[in-house]
Amino acid sequence: MPADPSDRGDDPRDDPGDQATTVAELRQLVEDFVAERDWSRYHSPKNLAMSIAIEAAELMEHFQWLEPAEAQRAMDDPVKRAAAAEELADVVGYCFAMAGAMGVDLSQAVRAKMLRNHEKYPAAVFRGKPSYERPADENLG
Numbered sequence: 133m134p135a136d137p138s139d140r141g142d143d144p145r146d147d148p149g150d151q152a153t154t155v156a157e158l159r160q161l162v163e164d165f166v167a168e169r170d171w172s173r174y175h176s177p178k179n180l181a182m183s184i185a186i187e188a189a190e191l192m193e194h195f196q197w198l199e200p201a202e203a204q205r206a207m208d209d210p211v212k213r214a215a216a217a218e219e220l221a222d223v224v225g226y227c228f229a230m231a232g233a234m235g236v237d238l239s240q241a242v243r244a245k246m247l248r249n250h251e252k253y254p255a256a257v258f259r260g261k262p263s264y265e266r267p268a269d270e271n272l273g
């Protein structure tokens with residue numbers, strides 16, 4: 133267990149933010165939290181996949197019934213944005229735990245998937261178009 137509570141990210145004033153935090157550091161935060169509670173026994177890939185979906189639903193709940201512009205404005209409200217950010221953090225935390233349970237290097241997985249996305253959705257073809265508007269004459273992955 134870390135001696136300094138700020139090492140666990142307890143004090144947001146000490147948080148270095150996205151630009152100075154590694155994926156490995158965040159994965160370790162989640163891993164330590166789980167280990168300190170002996171919860172890894174519950175962290176099967178099945179349970180974690182369900183947990184990701186459940187937390188995603190909790191995130192969606194903050195925008196349910198809002199028009200797109202209302203949902204955007206809601207994020208200008210610090211209280212609403214903080215509440216939604218907590219659910220986003222829950223989703224990401226479970227994603228880190230899932231990567232651990234699967235033995236997946238998340239950075240490699242994201243980069244590999246983005247390479248496939250670049251091939252599947254070339255910017256020259258899809259710029260300004262939703263992904264479901266695939267041109268009929270394009271033979272893309």
Ligand SMILES: [Mg+2]
Pocket residue numbers: 187190218219222
């Ligand atoms: Mg939650």
